[in-house]
Amino acid sequence: MSNGYLLEVDRLITSFETEQGLLRAVDQVSFKIPAGKTVGIVGESGCGKSVTAMSIVRLLPQPSGKVLGGEIHFKGEDLLHCSDKRMREVRGGEIGVIFQEPMAALNPVHRIGRQVAEVFRIHKKMSKKDAWDAATEMLDLLRIPAPEKRMMDYPHHLSGGMRQRVVIAIALACRPDLVIADEPTTALDVTVQAQILDLLGSLQSEMGMSVMLITHDLGVIAETCDEVVVMYAGRVVESAPVNELFENPLHAYTKALLRSIPTLETPPKSVLPTIPGTVAGLAEYTHGCRFCQRLGRKSPVTRERPKFKEVQPGHWLEICKECSEL
Amino acid sequence: MSDSAILRAENLRVHFPVKSGLFLRQTGAVKAVDDISLELGVGETLGLVGESGCGKSTLGKALVRLLNPTSGKITFEGRDITHLRQGQLRPLRRDFQMIFQDPAESLDSRMNVRTIVEEPFRIHKMGNRVERRKWVDELLDTVGLSKASAERYSFEFSGGQRQRIGIARALALKPKWLVCDEPVSALDVSVQSQILNLLVDLQKEFDLSYLFIAHDLSVVKHVSDRVAVMYLGKIVELADSEEIYHNPKHAYTKALLSAVPIADPKVKREKILLEGDVPSPIDPPDGSAFGHRIGHPRYEESIGMDLSLREIAPGHWVAADPCCLEQDDWKKVSG
Numbered sequence: 001m002s003n004g005y006l007l008e009v010d011r012l013i014t015s016f017e018t019e020q021g022l023l024r025a026v027d028q029v030s031f032k033i034p035a036g037k038t039v040g041i042v043g044e045s046g047c048g049k050s051v052t053a054m055s056i057v058r059l060l061p062q063p064s065g066k067v068l069g070g071e072i073h074f075k076g077e078d079l080l081h082c083s084d085k086r087m088r089e090v091r092g093g094e095i096g097v098i099f100q101e102p103m104a105a106l107n108p109v110h111r112i113g114r115q116v117a118e119v120f121r122i123h124k125k126m127s128k129k130d131a132w133d134a135a136t137e138m139l140d141l142l143r144i145p146a147p148e149k150r151m152m153d154y155p156h157h158l159s160g161g162m163r164q165r166v167v168i169a170i171a172l173a174c175r176p177d178l179v180i181a182d183e184p185t186t187a188l189d190v191t192v193q194a195q196i197l198d199l200l201g202s203l204q205s206e207m208g209m210s211v212m213l214i215t216h217d218l219g220v221i222a223e224t225c226d227e228v229v230v231m232y233a234g235r236v237v238e239s240a241p242v243n244e245l246f247e248n249p250l251h252a253y254t255k256a257l258l259r260s261i262p263t264l265e266t267p268p269k270s271v272l273p274t275i276p277g278t279v280a281g282l283a284e285y286t287h288g289c290r291f292c293q294r295l296g297r298k299s300p301v302t303r304e305r306p307k308f309k310e311v312q313p314g315h316w317l318e319i320c321k322e323c324s325e326l
Numbered sequence: 327m328s329d330s331a332i333l334r335a336e337n338l339r340v341h342f343p344v345k346s347g348l349f350l351r352q353t354g355a356v357k358a359v360d361d362i363s364l365e366l367g368v369g370e371t372l373g374l375v376g377e378s379g380c381g382k383s384t385l386g387k388a389l390v391r392l393l394n395p396t397s398g399k400i401t402f403e404g405r406d407i408t409h410l411r412q413g414q415l416r417p418l419r420r421d422f423q424m425i426f427q428d429p430a431e432s433l434d435s436r437m438n439v440r441t442i443v444e445e446p447f448r449i450h451k452m453g454n455r456v457e458r459r460k461w462v463d464e465l466l467d468t469v470g471l472s473k474a475s476a477e478r479y480s481f482e483f484s485g486g487q488r489q490r491i492g493i494a495r496a497l498a499l500k501p502k503w504l505v506c507d508e509p510v511s512a513l514d515v516s517v518q519s520q521i522l523n524l525l526v527d528l529q530k531e532f533d534l535s536y537l538f539i540a541h542d543l544s545v546v547k548h549v550s551d552r553v554a555v556m557y558l559g560k561i562v563e564l565a566d567s568e569e570i571y572h573n574p575k576h577a578y579t580k581a582l583l584s585a586v587p588i589a590d591p592k593v594k595r596e597k598i599l600l601e602g603d604v605p606s607p608i609d610p611p612d613g614s615a616f617g618h619r620i621g622h623p624r625y626e627e628s629i630g631m632d633l634s635l636r637e638i639a640p641g642h643w644v645a646a647d648p649c650c651l652e653q654d655d656w657k658k659v660s661g
Contacts, residue, residue, distance in 0.1 A: 045485075190542075194599055223588070
């Protein structure tokens with residue numbers, strides 16, 4: 001582990017082979033996750049949040065997805081160039097992954113018990129019996145009532161919230177150092193979301209792990225994260241500690257995003273600030289500032305790729321004359 | 327109740343039979359909507375919130391008669407529409423429309439946008455081709471889509487634009503009231519605010535009434551005049567939106583509100599965490615359903631009690647439930 005960072009992603013480039021050629025879904029993304037902290041990745045759909053996460057654990061759709069450049073270091077180890085065998089040990093062992101759609105993440109034809117026990121069998125080389133006991137214990141840790149009974153259930157027997165707990169149990173089974181949670185509560189009700197986030201938070205402090213939380217919900221970010229990375233169209237436009245980002249956003253996109261959500265305080269039926277235009281398609285991405293592209297600005301400055309710099313300690317910003325305020 | 331109501335539901339029930347065994351005998355019922363009364367004023371938005379499975383979508387569908395109510399009465403502009411047959415309903419269908427959650431699934435991908443938006447006119451045999459063409463262009467303009475988009479297919483559009491197509495179709499016949507069933511929950515925040523602004527603008531322009539169903543409480547608060555909170559097939563609290571958010575009375579409303587994440591890291595609140603999930607609406611517990619979920623000590627007492635809505639303050643209705651109200655409030659409604 002170098003200088004307290006568990007995961008360091010440096011200028012990551014991930015592309016997809018498509019009919020229109022090689023398209024960059026993630027274009028030089030850099031961020032760091034300190035040990036024991038929660039880092040939120042926020043952005044609209046299609047901004048590359050999930051692709052970034054899947055690049056880290058080598059779960060990109062094959063054969064079209066490829067990491068073309070950059071570096072990923074996990075506990076000092078180069079994850080981009082390790083063997084597939086080593087990656088299989090890391091994934092599920094040292095890095096746990098929680099997917100958005102718990103029904104899709106679980107196998108519908110196997111019992112819950114088998115799916116949770118499998119992790120112990122593979123990563124800890126436990127016997128069938130030990131793995132089963134460890135899995136039951138894990139469900140109990142996730143506050144699933146009557147874990148012995150639930151072990152015998154199939155995924156469709158469980159409610160959405162219970163299924164997501166099972167997925168979390170699988171991700172946390174080997175007590176990983178890092179958990180990547182890709183929209184873990186998006187498919188759930190607010191009340192269940194509150195339960196799951198609370199549970200995740202208490203398990204995190206118990207196990208001392210880091211969490212990379214991918215979400216589009218700024219409310220969830222504000223309540224759970226220590227640091228925030230804002231992504232737009234395949235790039236990081238701003239990253240900062242959570243209080244700093246909410247109090248002192250410097251990029252026009254971050255500001256617009258923060259303004260556009262209705263809160264319980266906004267006057268009813270008032271006009272909400274919106275962001276004009278829509279996100280450009282992957283094939284139309286400009287080399288210059290992509291938020292300028294969305295707003296239809298065409299000045300020559302915006303044709304150059306904006307620099308990504310640390311403007312204040314811990315506060316990184318994509319510097320564009322039009323979009324960033326310094 | 328005033329005469330300004332465009333729609334009124336009285337003691338509405340929608341039960342689905344549960345059949346099991348060899349001869350598929352009815353063994354129970356899913357009480358999706360259980361004894362609900364409400365009214366919707368002209369130009370008003372009534373928000374409907376609750377967890378998934380609480381029956382909010384069923385209520386919406388029953389009110390536009392896409393589902394047949396088991397009992398109760400629905401009146402639209404003073405006319406009883408509860409038992410009208412499909413043929414009799416058709417002329418009325420112009421007046422109430424629905425906007426669905428998932429614009430990708432509610433638009434036929436083999437029809438171009440013009441055909442989709444034009445369809446209501448064709449079904450109701452309105453206008454000739456030239457007129458219909460003009461109307462579609464106008465509708466697309468109203469919802470903020472370009473004329474050129476009429477010749478394209480729905481899958482060529484982004485989620486927000488697709489929702490605009492769905493809204494254009496719903497507005498085609500100049501309805502008086504609309505059920506908006508989770509219209510923005512599939513959208514990104516920046517697009518969500520565009521659609522919410524559009525719905526608010528359209529309401530002002532055409533004097534529309536909305537039944538706005540959503541699980542996002544901040545969205546519901548933003549668009550609604552009044553908000554109804556549903557739990558397990560019943561309305562447990564109903565009040566002006568400002569009132570319900572600042573002065574909630576029912577324990578379930580309080581729990582729902584406290585669960586909404588607030589986009590401000592400095593706000594630290596004590597959350598009311600509910601145990602477990604929404605219980606099944608198949609044969610729900612007798613007495614206070616929410617009291618049963620939280621294991622309230624007075625639950626036994628609530629069995630057999632009349633838990634219907636009472637007016638605790640002008641316009642603020644809450645279920646008279648000993649398990650879910652503060653002592654003072656309980657005295658007010660029971661005394």
